[in-house]
Each structure stands twice: as C-alpha cells, then as structure tokens.
Amino acid sequence: MTYAAAAALQESSTVIGYKTYLDLIPEFLQGKEILSSQMMKEVDRCKKALEQAETGKTIALVSGGDPGIYAMAGLVFQMAQKSGFSCNIRIIPGLAAVNSCAARLGAPLMHDFAAVSLSDLLTPMELILKRVEAAAAADFVTAIYNPRSKKRTEQIVRAREIFLKYRKPENVVGIVTNATRENETIVITTLDRMLEQEIGMQSTVIIGNSQTYRWNDIIVTPRGYSEKYSL
C-alpha cells in the first residue's frame, strides 16, 4: 500500500472493490460507503464505479497489485469511453506481481525482462507461445503470469519446452505463490525441475536469464553481461 493510494481512499466517499481485497484494508474504509461483492464481476464493478462517479461522488475503485499492470485500469478507460463518461479518472500505481515476487526472490529483475500471461481466455494461444519463444530466444528474464489453473495445465508445459530450446536445463527459475500473504511459498528451482513444484492460479514464475544464479536462498541476475564494475 502506498501513501498515494491511502490518500486517494481518504479523499473518496465511496469505495468499490472485490471483497477479498477490501477485507485486507479495513483501517482505510472507516466512514466510507462500501460497495463490495463477492459476486460482482470486474465489468460490473467498473460500471458501478463510473455510474457512481457521474453522480458527483469521489469513488475509489480498489484493485489488487498494480491496477496498471494486467489489471483494472484499462477496463475502466474502455468502459468510460464507451459510455461517454466525462469525469476525471486517476490511476494510482501499486506493486504488481513483478515487483513483489522479484523482491521475495532476491534480485531477478536487474536486467531486461518480459512479462507474459499464459491465460488464453482473451489471447490466442499461438500469440502467447510466440511471445514465450521471443522472450526465451532473446534471453529476457521472463515473468510468467497465470501459469496454470485447474483447467489450463498444458500451457506451462509447452512454455518450458520452448525455453529448453534456447536455455540450459539448469537455468534458474523462481516460483512465488501467494506473495506477501500468510500462505506465501517461495521456491527456487531450475527449468529442468520446475514442473515438480506446485504451480497454481496464485503463482508467478520468474525464469532467469542465462546469467541468473542462485546464492543461498535467493536468485540474482547480474546487471552486466560485460562486468565493468570492480566489486
């Protein structure tokens, strides 16, 4: 939680969000009108936020992570445009999985990186695998979002196969599940062995680049390919 997000909540009269997230921040909700629901879907929440803002209220629409990274910000703008919404919309950035999971793993994102979601709900599988291949071949550190769900189990298997075309089996991999929550788990493994680990809906998989190494219980991607600093 940033001070800017807290200030935005403070300034708002009405807070809208997914109940699971609002339950994490009771101290910021005192005296506010709360519109939360387990059942209200993303599109409904956005619609409600826009409708309420049109009445003159200041609304805070709460998102997990960073609303600007694979999250609610785009939907809000798309719906505002469609409905001819004319109020002011401000995006308050937050900590995305790339930020929080990287911090829990050590320092994997010291060099160029890519983020790829394996969810094919809204994106053709062909394009997803093209991106996985591009990231693997160009030696990007790669953060895999939505690596596996109960129904969608094959994507991570194929992504790993693609990586193994370009990277060594011992290429370092970090898996963070439920980052910063009570049931957080952190695993450091290799491309070779990553599928032996539990990977689910709440996991982010960070595949290091060819230079990433393990030290004790963390992983580090060196900043340079041609190390010019004397440490």
Next chain:
Amino acid sequence: MTYAAAAALQESSTVIGYKTYLDLIPEFLQGKEILSSQMMKEVDRCKKALEQAETGKTIALVSGGDPGIYAMAGLVFQMAQKSGFSCNIRIIPGLAAVNSCAARLGAPLMHDFAAVSLSDLLTPMELILKRVEAAAAADFVTAIYNPRSKKRTEQIVRAREIFLKYRKPENVVGIVTNATRENETIVITTLDRMLEQEIGMQSTVIIGNSQTYRWNDIIVTPRGYSEKYSL
C-alpha cells in the same frame, strides 16, 4: 512510498542513499544517522551499507523507483556474496518506472510487455538490439529504459527503425519524463513521429502493442486480442 518502506526506514538507525533521493523524504529521516553523498557511487554506497550492517546496525539503503527493477538490489547481493556478508538483507519493493509511467499514460500495460534498457555500458549493443527486435516482432508493449543520453543518441534511432519493420508508423508511443516530479512531461505520439519529441536520461518510452490506442490524453492497451467481454 509504501508503508512497508516507511516502516523499514523507521526500524533503521542509519540511512544511506543518493542525496537527490534522500532530499525527497526529509520527514522519514529525523533522528537517523544519514550517510548520503552526491559523490559516493553506487558501489561505494552498497559497500558502506554492508560494512555498517556488519557492525550490528540496522541500515536502510534507499533507492529510487523499485530497488528490484534495474536497480540496487542485485549489486547489494553480489557484493554481500563477495565479501562473505552474513547479516539479513530484505528487499522492499517500490514503484518502478514501468509502474509510475504506465499510470501517468493511462493503461498501456494491460497486456504482455517487455522492458529493455538501451544503455550499452554493461550490455553488448548486439544483445540489446536482439531484444528490441524480439519485443517488436512478438507484439509486446515495450518499455524502453535509458532511451537516450547526451553521449548515447543513436540507440533510440535504431530501436525505432527495428520497430518500424514490424509495426505500423501510427503505432502508439508514450513518453514520460521526470515521472511524478515537478517538471514531469507526458507526451503521446506515434512511432513515426516519436523522434521529434524530447527524450533524455529521465525519460521512459512506452511503445504500445499493435492494439494500443489513444483516447483523449491517455493510451489504452485492450486486455484481449479476442474481445470476449461485453462492455
């Protein structure tokens, strides 16, 4: 600034950081021993932090942005490893340029993205351009870090040429300079015209994917390539 970062500062007895950054947070430094210097370079600051921690003090090493994204975290671990440092190191994530610049531009990072630094100080130019090409060809939204400095002016020209091999001239581009500072500038332009804009050391350039569009003074990358939601 997150609450977790504020708490870490609170718990520390000594704060080390680049003077320009420490000057932004005087309210967090009261009663602390401060080791800042315009002159002390990154390696020196890390060394000082590790040395001071070895004496038993709790040290906060302050970094701009997110210490885990192209920043100080890796150097700290590399130097700790080299010197046989045995104290506890905790990385507190923060808002990187990808978070803050995306928020200022609207919602460009709603889909897969890559971050590439054009600085060839520690990375061969060949590898940088290979990554630019991979990101362009696989239709990643692409955040360009260190796009141009006084001495290094050709890289952004070449990066744009590579993008134009795969993308339309009207592909949306956002440029944020000095994000969230007093002298912040935000420009929305196209691949075609981006070099007419001022781009410098403090700029981050975000090149949208083929679906990214401009709406009023913001840019939005739709979440899906096959739009399944009814808005």
